[in-house]
Amino acid sequence: MLTYIAKRVIYTLPIMLGVTIVCFLLVHLAPGDPLVSVLPPDASEQLRQQMMALYGFDRPYAEQFIKWLGRALGGDLGTSIRTNRPVVAEVSKAVSNTLMLAALATVIGFVLGGLFGFVAGSFRDTWIDKVASAISVAGVSVPHYWLGMVLVIIFSAQLGWLPPTGAGPGGSDNWVWDWAHIRHMILPAVTMSVIPMGIIARTVRALVAEILSQEFIAGLKAKGTSSFGIFKHIVKNAAPTALAVMGIQLGYLLGGSILIETVFSWPGTGLLLSDAIFQRDLPLLQGTILVLACFFVVLNLMVDVVQTAIDPRIARS
């Protein structure tokens, strides 16, 4: 198993390198001058040249890339053109906010999805299955940014129970785990949880149905095992895959939070990314994407390793 894990880690390295190349090149896909957002439109050619040299944009791509990668490895992702603050500081604050939201959403999605999936799989082809499956199909089909708006309409505009936007009185800088702040997380987290809920429900339903059709279940029943005993067997067999799906979903939520954060003005990576895009803050765009993509790669690696640790059969296949 250790060799498998080592292999898996080594295999990740070239992928990581590829990811950094894509992040670097992304900025050069942008049409026009990378300095367009800092320079006044009537800037002199001399000033433009100076700034190009200052940011290193005048060097060949390969040289720029190696320098950029070297600095990135040392924890320096450059300076935001818009705020003049280090990109690392901006991103790390945003990452922790998004992580908080995504983790809560994943937990909600896992609990509900696991429940619906389990019920649907256990009562296959009955009306219970149909209702639970309908909920999970709706979960993967709903445009979540729209669902967020609908929840705001219901719970903020009509009922006035929960705040529609923001991160609470302390903002993201002075976040405290009290009700005044937590209530700001509820709507975005519930909205975000809908997709993992649907996906986990569908996965668990298929898993449970598959496990129930295996011979050892019939054997257990013949032996007189209680339904709770059988339940334990199902959970044990379904858990590795369900947990792996949950881990990957967390990664997707981290990377895909931009739409929900836009709806709820949640100060996370998504909001940062949309600022970077619309204000053409290229170092910030590059840095945010790099951090999120690396998070995703490492998370996938961790999921694989943990799954192998739980279920050694994977390493052998």
Next chain:
Amino acid sequence: MVQAVAPAMIDDTTIERSPGYWSTVWRRFRRDPVAMIALGVILLLILIAILAPYITPHDPYRGATLRRLRPPGTPGHWLGTDELGRDMLSRLIYGARLSLFMGVTPVFFALFIGSAIGITAGYVGGWVNTILMRTIDIIFAFPSVLLAIALSGAMGAGIVNGLISLTIVFIPPIARIAESVTTSVRNLDYVEAARASGAGGLSIVRKHVLGNVLGPIFVYGMSLIAVSMILASGLSFLGLGVRPPEPEWGLMLNTLRTALYTQPMLCALPGIMIFITSISFNLLTDGLRSAMDIKA
């Protein structure tokens, strides 16, 4: 006499031949009421998109400041008017054109490019496979929403840039399926036999590989359309993708956000259209999958 007998004998044996694969699939699919309804809804949406100029009551681009943000049920404007006083029903109908186009096109492009990459990698094998599939792995290492938004954010708003970014995002999973099916088919006995009897690479791909690859790829592509609809509208919702004043559901949802407190019903309408379309494609895929007996 001999010649007269022979055709009759052939007829006897061919009459009872078993129905083809696709007619079996269709027979099973027809028995699935949910999938049939989903297919009906999708065909209806396509029809609405095609007939848009003939069935819209008003010009979807012309507004009037005096009748802005009228609620659904207003006489003359069944579904109300938007923030610029344009007729919602007409804009939703016209929106079907752009939204369906933005959702479906990238999947089709990705199907072509992804299968080409996957089949080439799988059939040629060796270092070609390594280079192609490792590149695919790198793109696949990005969360899809992030990559789509990052690409179109870097390239700038617009329909073409939106289509390109979504296509790039959908290529890796398709290429992976095509590659794994091709690799497994390539080593099957009857393909070995075809090669041994002198069949060229292209004819093997055409006759044996494509037949095996197309089914799973087609079903997978269908399931991507639902994702693509949500993502494409999401891009426009963010201000990437389709730009005003074009009617597109995601963009309409964005511009109507200002009326969230005053006209909530109105704001929800474009999202309902995206939801209906995407759930129909998902249910259609589920139906196809069980009719074709393909595991998810």
